[in-house]
Amino acid sequence: MEKMKLKMLYSDLKQDIDIIEKELEKALNSSSHLINEASLHLLQAGGKRIRPVFVLISAKFGNYNIDEIKNIAVPLELIHSASLVHDDVIDNSDMRRGRYTVKAQWNNRVAMYTGDYIFARALEYVTSIENQAVHKILAHTMVEICNGEVIQIEDKFRLNQNIKDYFRRIKRKTALLIESSCELGAIVGGAEPEVVRHLKRFGYYVGMSYQIIDDILDFTSTDKQLGKPAGSDLLQGNITLPILLLKDQPKIQKFIAAASNGFVTEDERLEMLEVVRNSDAIKKATVVSNQYLLKALKEVEALPNIPMKKKLRDIALFMGKRKY
Structure with missing residues (x-):
């Protein structure tokens, strides 16, 4: 239901999103038949396609051409997908979005090679873009995502970490790729440098807010x-803001x-959920998410007054207020 509501917010982009899907x-x-099957399994699980959507919207602030924009929207989504496959191995997760x-479905070895293949295809796909700044930003993004995955392993079950450690981790895990989606969409679209800077900061702030909400929902949703x-995050050793x-x-x-x-x-898991849900940690974490969301909305206000400005604001508000 929530996913459907989000898709309605950018329904006028459906034709171009369908191009991205193809x-x-x-x-x-x-x-490889095996990699085909595993990749298709991942693709069919769907997803909100938030990153390609932000690429498309950001490009609207420049000279929009879907034939050019797709060449950055696709690799960014591929990088996200590859990181999910690797995350599931690291976290020993059997389920994602209600699917195996x-x-x-296969095993760790198949998953790791599938993730590696998807990463490699992202690199291959982006070679059609000549702008060296795009390649530099994308390479930095991929390096930091990989660093983030290693740090997440190092931080598992580590209670002596602080909130700054958590912020640095979720920046690499989520915010950086959303930031890059907004920045690269604007650059490939030929937006003015000042507009690119506002969209980049918007992506970072909305990405931080989004991940904090995600971490809250892991305890408050069914x-x-x-x-x-x-409570799967904590079961896997990931110490998030509420904890x-x-x-x-x-x-x-x-x-x-x-x-x-x-x-x-199972009784211990349910007891833990009760403790977290009845504490003030959820409210405090929500306040932090809202602070990032307000910063994101401030960046939107500084953008040129085109129709996509309101859409960017609406999507950010939805992401920051979603219930699951």
Whole structure:
């Protein structure tokens, strides 16, 4: 339902989004039957396609040409998809969006090679763009995403981390790719440098807000809404903002100790969810997300007054206020 509402917000871009979908299918075509199957499995899981949408909208602030814009929208979505495949191996996740992950459907080895293949196709796809600045930004984005994945492994079950550690991690995990989507869409679209800067900052702020909400929803949503068990982040050792705000509570410490040893009962999981949901950590984390959202909206206000300006604002508000 939430995904449907979001798609309605950018329904006038449907024709170009359909072009992106077809290009994604083409990009994932491989001579390997196994990689084809695994890639198609991932693509059919769908997704909000937030990153390509931000590319398209940002390009509207310049000289919009879908035949050029698709050459950056597709690789950005491919990079996101590849990072999800790798994340599922790192986190030992069997479910994503209510479907079996590539790792669960096949195995870790197939998942890692599939993720690597998708990364490689992203690089191959972007070679049609001559602007060296685009390649430099994209390369930096990929390096930082990989750094983020390693840091996430190092930080698993580590309670002595602080909020700055968390912010740095979610910047690499989520915000950076959304920031790059906005920046690169504007650059490829030929937008003015000042407009590019505002869109880049917008992408960073809305990406941070989006990930914090995602981390909150992991505790407040139902298993059905999430398509996986609520509290999965903590079960996998990922210490998110709500838990950082509760890390001194004995019950939370006890649960993390049990989870790190792989011994958590269903009753313990439900008790942990109750503790988090009844605390003030959810409200405090929401305040932080809203602070980032307000910064994003401020960047939107500084943009030229074209129809896409309101759409950017509406999508940002939806992302920052979604329920699951």
